[in-house]
Amino acid sequence: QVQLVESGGGLVQTGGSLRLSCAASGRTFSWNAMGWFRQAPGKEREFVAAISWSGSRTYYADSVRGRFTISRDNAKNTVYLQMNSLKPEDTAVYYCAAKRSVTTTPRAAREYDYWGQGTQVTVSS
Numbered sequence: 351q352v353q354l355v356e357s358g359g360g361l362v363q364t365g366g367s368l369r370l371s372c373a374a375s376g377r378t379f380s381w382n383a384m385g386w387f388r389q390a391p392g393k394e395r396e397f398v399a400a401i402s403w404s405g406s407r408t409y410y411a412d413s414v415r416g417r418f419t420i421s422r423d424n425a426k427n428t429v430y431l432q433m434n435s436l437k438p439e440d441t442a443v444y445y446c447a448a449k450r451s452v453t454t455t456p457r458a459a460r461e462y463d464y465w466g467q468g469t470q471v472t473v474s475s
Contacts, residue, residue, distance in 0.1 A: 369431070371429075381450060382403060385446070386447075387447060389442055389443050418434070
């Protein structure tokens, strides 16, 4: 069982930055691929970024590539999402998710096993 707790959300102006953190419980954190997703009001949850269990592979949605960076610290059981050059369309609840796998790094929400409660990110224009 893995429990995930996100933090770091908030209100920021267009062009600003935020760093989200997702702290995971459990000794097997390093065996999990991790992902970040977001959901805006009235929209479906969408993929943002994912990182393999070792951190050697990362994947990004086209809408955030070049602005967001996903990383992880397995010693701290934490995954991060550095968000730069934020835009109003980045406004959403951001969720981290864990997939118990050392061979795949999914981009589809349905493939993840565990989810955090979410943290709100609001970008003002």
